[in-house]
Amino acid sequence: MPERRDLANAIRILSMDAVQQANSGHPGMPMGMADIAEVLFNDHLKYNPANPEWLDRDRFLLSNGHGSMLQYAALHLTGYDVSLDDIKAFRQLHSKTPGHPENFMTPGVETTTGPLGQGLGNAVGMALAEASLAADFNVSDESVVDHHTYCFAGDGCLMEGISHEACSLAGTLGLGKLVVFYDDNGISIDGETEGWFTEDVPARFKAYGWQVIADVDGHDAGEIDAAIREAKADADRPTIICCKTVIGWGAPNMKGTAKVHGAALGDDEISAARKELGWSDETRFAVPEALYEAWDHRQAGKQAEAAWQQRYDRFASSHPDLAAEFDRRLDNRFPGNWADQARTFIEKTQADGKRTATRKSSKAALGAFSNVLPELFGGSADLTGSNGTDFDGYQPISAADKSGNYVCYGVREFGMSAITNGLSLHGGLVPFGATFLTFSDYARNAVRMAALMQARNVFVYTHDSIGLGEDGPTHQAVEHVAALRLIPNLHVWRPGDDVETAVAWRAAIERVNGPCAIALSRQDTDHHERDADTVAAIDKGGYVLVDTKDTPDAIVIGTGTELELAVNAARKLADDGVAVRVVSMPCIEVFASQDAGYRDSVLPPNVTARVAVEAGVSDSWYRFVGATGEVVGVDDFGLSAPAEEVYAEFGVTVDGVVQAIKRQL
């Protein structure tokens, strides 16, 4: 039986060799945290390498994602579908082993990390998902949901503000199955952290209500094991295990310095490290068979899943309906009545035809849809009433009772967004989180990560323009819709009335492989008449809302609350004998994904007199109106005043649109 240290050294060897081969990467963290990973993966983590999707597996997240080789090495050694060739292709094009862990590239990788701190937020989300699903489904003696979430985090993660947001909330919510390992190595890229990171981390986490296990020697397997046992024994508080480690442990000349953080060690130091580690084989990437055998978790993983399967089977036979619902939710299937119910609600909304704020239409849609989809799991960053996320049937959860479907996230936009990413990645829930659109800035990188990770997550952004009024320029989103549209794989909906809002919500819920943002108004806006075909066309992201008899003289494109300006401008010009087609374009990305035939039918290339109106920066629209078209927008910061005065000040009015169209003719 190999020594534990030898097992850990296999991670070290593979990591330094892979970084050297790529001549790029971060050997310091994997070498420093190898002993911790070894104890965790070999003695505690519950997983089945043959089935990375096993839903009751423990989740393992690497918040300090630059240490990706640690995870790849562990996945390879334990028997996941990550081969030695994959390891050798570290950081190469289209390999399974990219520079930072990517959940969509590698079996066994739960989330994508690299931007520091967010993995912690994802971990809080996963632990929250587990607690929520446990509350919903563990009704018999057979716990079908019962797993831990383990997260590695470095100094950088803990310096980031998001670590504060996510961990403070995790303490409040009492997420007892969350275990964080803090890699306290005293080094970050700029050198010894004592110059910029001197806070008392254990005291800080105690202040958050966590169980803190301090002063653990991160290179002593016994201490690590004991700490994990202690962590698991506390069911009511999340645990942070503060591990003193040496970055680059094993590299005799570079360990404990910033030099080992983010660059290959070089041939000489790799040879010296092999000696230091007592690793006799100089061949790169060669791991002795005995170590492979000791690491191999395939048999144990199979048994672990089989044991769970027995519990599940007993649960399914004693609670067949609940088990069916459990399967449906974890398989990401919609209930049989979903399509009908959603369509019925949209038709009813069209028929009822209310002039109202789209944030209120959103609340109505949420109430209707959550009634069919109990997996809708909402929240707001302390703006519940304003965001309209207190939908009919919403029920906040608490430390004492996690059976609800809503989280009061507090004023923590970034934390909320990373947590909802974790909820989404865990499975079983369809998360959304809300704040004012202007504060999407605070969470922007988590929105990006959702898009990169292909995670279903709905970002609800109300108070979406200068229509916010008196709160002024700090709160008036002028560039945010356009800025969100730039994020690849994000669908940004800015619905123009009650019906478009309901359609946007349906589209967001049904988009299983990526996130949506929905921008909603504070102020009321007109409802628009549509026949059934036109209602159906909303799904295409852009469509003809009001057409002309013959070829239009001009086209006006509108979104959101400015759609009514477009419609009224077209009406006014019709009185003057000018034929203007009104195109509503609530989602540019979806419209752009339609075939050219459809796009040209909405925006005929021969109609070049074009105006777009949107109360925000104009950049999004030049690709549709052309260099000679005109955009009625707001290319400056807003102003504190009643909304209608701000609109008038910027000329975003019916008359402003009329004049712009006239200039185009």
Add this chain to the structure above:
Amino acid sequence: MPERRDLANAIRILSMDAVQQANSGHPGMPMGMADIAEVLFNDHLKYNPANPEWLDRDRFLLSNGHGSMLQYAALHLTGYDVSLDDIKAFRQLHSKTPGHPENFMTPGVETTTGPLGQGLGNAVGMALAEASLAADFNVSDESVVDHHTYCFAGDGCLMEGISHEACSLAGTLGLGKLVVFYDDNGISIDGETEGWFTEDVPARFKAYGWQVIADVDGHDAGEIDAAIREAKADADRPTIICCKTVIGWGAPNMKGTAKVHGAALGDDEISAARKELGWSDETRFAVPEALYEAWDHRQAGKQAEAAWQQRYDRFASSHPDLAAEFDRRLDNRFPGNWADQARTFIEKTQADGKRTATRKSSKAALGAFSNVLPELFGGSADLTGSNGTDFDGYQPISAADKSGNYVCYGVREFGMSAITNGLSLHGGLVPFGATFLTFSDYARNAVRMAALMQARNVFVYTHDSIGLGEDGPTHQAVEHVAALRLIPNLHVWRPGDDVETAVAWRAAIERVNGPCAIALSRQDTDHHERDADTVAAIDKGGYVLVDTKDTPDAIVIGTGTELELAVNAARKLADDGVAVRVVSMPCIEVFASQDAGYRDSVLPPNVTARVAVEAGVSDSWYRFVGATGEVVGVDDFGLSAPAEEVYAEFGVTVDGVVQAIKRQL
């Protein structure tokens, strides 16, 4: 002599009346923190209402900016140029009293707040500026720099992650003249905070190394006064005074609830509050003359500034050169040799002509310019070497020694950016802060605030595209340059070589009324030949780098490291007899601000065959290439691989540009 409570009640009356008149705003915080403000403004704060720009004034910041009426009331009562009519125009178009405090609208308002937590970051920056200037200029017995920074913060501010970043660093740096008042009222918008904010705030700040004064009754003037004295007595640690308050204190039926947070109280409650406060006058906005007299700080302020002026005069006579430098820096003037030295460096850079990474060119420019401008005050979020901000002459500061010109901010992008905003607003320093471009996301709202506040601040963003290579999509900025360009009043430079980098830096430094972002490459790029006129044209943001003899057949626009692709594509096409003009456009905003004649001379309207090349999302360019033009860009997330392979994968190559131009012909 009025009672202290009556003085505080004047703030309450004006606040609730103004919110009622606007029928919009936040009465709860001003009524809750009125007693604290009264003690601070009347007994501790050093200020001269007649000269809000007095440079040794104490700084007062309202991080919980929704309580703006508290500040407006205090400014009005103490004698600033904020009239009762201004108060009555609360939240009206172009008034001095916008919904949230705006430094560019109101005398006495130091910063713009509203987005929670950032005021705290600004306050850390101001305290840091004070400490830095004190280290540089307090050489005699006469301290010309000696003031405190006071900041009000609410639960929301402390929930935000930025409070963690800024306050942890403030503790490490030992900013002893920073005093934060925590408005611990137990209420946020969603209701009682016990559901989402249960951390032990005093313990948390003790963990940061702060002096913590806990359990202060925020409605007891004596306790408040004692706490402020204790705060000022500790010169080595920042202080947080945790004040238990009742939100909406004085509103008998609504106080202590979320109802009083963000809406007018209504006529009935206002009447009831007047009774509760013992305020006999029912007339709205009427403050008794005796209270005005007691609040009036004009005489005391004049004396305070005069006392400082005497110290300054003695300093100026004993250290005339130092005093001249002090005046220059605080007056925002450039040294006499600045223009020449900067031009000389740029000419030398053009003459030397190095193929190198623009981040390295940036480091060279910083070294040269900081040599002339000691007020350049840099930093990095733990990427000093990678960002190239370890320029010749950089000197990190520490708690023990603040005489340097550089801050190791740690992994705290948002905190860094809000701190540099504070440094800028304080005056006397020209701050810059650096990170990878992709992490501009983490700080985005602080960049926005700099632009809104018209603050000079240079955001240095290296590793600006897929050219980052192996670190992969989490680290490859594809949408960030375009997204930054959407922020009004921000100049975004993406220089194409060594010379453009130096010009960008000069432009950023000389832009005294707004921020710049500079996007810089990790990888090497060509130097381009230019005559003197062409070097001068870089200042215009866009210019003809390579021209054709006659009217060009096509125009190709390039930025950053893709400029060399544009040049090489034009060369290749020239061999085929196609005349292609190469336009370099390092800063769209500056180019767009040129007159139409210049713009048309660079991009002649009759040359419609146009291509832009930039290794990022294409949206920025349609306004220049038109709906029929082509953009060679990256409209998807990047990939982990060596840079040149990633470029090839996305077709951002010389051949890709050549083909695009051919399609345009």
